[in-house]
Amino acid sequence: MTIFNLYIFDRNGTCLYYTEWNRRNQSGISKEEEFKLMYGMILSIKSFCSRLSPTDLKDGFLSYRTSKYKLHFYETASGLKFILNTDINAGNMRDNIQQIYSNIYVENVIKNPECKLGQQITSELFQTKLDDYIRSLPQFATKLS
Amino acid sequence: MSRQIGRSVDPKKVSGELFTLTYGALVSQLIKDYENEDDVNKQLDKMGYNIGVRLIEDFLARSNVGRCHDFRETADVISKVGFKMFLGITPVVTNWSPAGDEFSLLLENNPLTDFVELPDGHSNLSYSNIMCGVLRGALEMVQLDVDVRFEQDQLKGDNITEIRLKFIKRLEDAVPVGED
Numbered sequence: 650m651t652i653f654n655l656y657i658f659d660r661n662g663t664c665l666y667y668t669e670w671n672r673r674n675q676s677g678i679s680k681e682e683e684f685k686l687m688y689g690m691i692l693s694i695k696s697f698c699s700r701l702s703p704t705d706l707k708d709g710f711l712s713y714r715t716s717k718y719k720l721h722f723y724e725t726a727s728g729l730k731f732i733l734n735t736d737i738n739a740g741n742m743r744d745n746i747q748q749i750y751s752n753i754y755v756e757n758v759i760k761n762p763e764c765k766l767g768q769q770i771t772s773e774l775f776q777t778k779l780d781d782y783i784r785s786l787p788q789f790a791t792k793l794s
Numbered sequence: 795m796s797r798q799i800g801r802s803v804d805p806k807k808v809s810g811e812l813f814t815l816t817y818g819a820l821v822s823q824l825i826k827d828y829e830n831e832d833d834v835n836k837q838l839d840k841m842g843y844n845i846g847v848r849l850i851e852d853f854l855a856r857s858n859v860g861r862c863h864d865f866r867e868t869a870d871v872i873s874k875v876g877f878k879m880f881l882g883i884t885p886v887v888t889n890w891s892p893a894g895d896e897f898s899l900l901l902e903n904n905p906l907t908d909f910v911e912l913p914d915g916h917s918n919l920s921y922s923n924i925m926c927g928v929l930r931g932a933l934e935m936v937q938l939d940v941d942v943r944f945e946q947d948q949l950k951g952d953n954i955t956e957i958r959l960k961f962i963k964r965l966e967d968a969v970p971v972g973e974d
Contacts, residue, residue, distance in 0.1 A: 660935075705863075726936045755851050755852050
């Protein structure tokens with residue numbers, strides 16, 4: 650199992666943070682273009698889900714899986730969006746993303762007055778903490794099984 | 795790990811009295827800086843707003859509450875979870891307007907105003923105005939545009955401190971150009 654990459658978008662669609670670990674295939678377009686496409690797709694899936702749902706949906710769209718990868722989506726009530734791509738064997742990553750939000754993002758970005766809201770995160774502390782956390786996850790193990 | 799060793803007192807917590815006194819010093823400095831008390835109120839509101847837009851993330855991360863379905867639920871969460879978490883009090887939610895878009899929070903004791911007496915000649919000052927800003931900022935981040943103001947204040951001789959919240963509109967998520 651392994652983890653490919655992570656996107657963090659704010660409520661305005663700005664990509665606050667992007668990082669990748671074992672990503673072997675690049676999309677061949679600029680990162681900005683890729684962020685836009687990713688955000689647009691998430692927004693469309695979200696609105697599609699809520700339109701199709703017969704009942705009032707609570708969390709809505711959580712993840713999807715293709716034959717090659719699995720995309721996990723987590724959105725906070727404040728509109729912050731976390732998108733984590735893993736391989737298809739990773740189970741439910743929701744708790745892990747929640748951990749990233751409450752223990753890493755809030756502690757190191759929100760509570761850091763040097764980090765301006767709505768702008769790209771450049772804090773090294775945040776980057777290190779996030780990297781350590783992701784690498785410590787059992788899902789990260791890169792051994793091919 | 796190091797934080798867990800010798801954790802008799804949570805290093806992130808400060809005494810409530812220190813907090814109250816610091817806030818008092820802040821307000822009195824603002825009064826010195828801006829002669830006009832309306833400007834002081836405005837500054838406090840602005841500071842509160844900037845606190846609120848960050849505080850909401852801490853609140854969401856720690857409380858794990860999801861999106862509220864109506865304004866009544868929001869009111870309940872503000873009082874029972876929000877105020878409880880950050881100020882240790884639970885204001886009473888009351889005085890709903892018939893349309894259900896306006897309510898009051900009644901504070902029996904306001905931790906910001908312990909030890910505070912307003913000298914004469916400060917009738918325009920809204921001493922705890924920072925709270926209005928915090929509420930406004932925090933709610934704006936969860937797509938609620940609200941108007942917040944002090945209706946009654948024990949500091950000015952009223953029996954109770956009352957904060958009035960009025961729902962204005964729901965803010966929509968920004969959609970990038972080219973989407974519907």
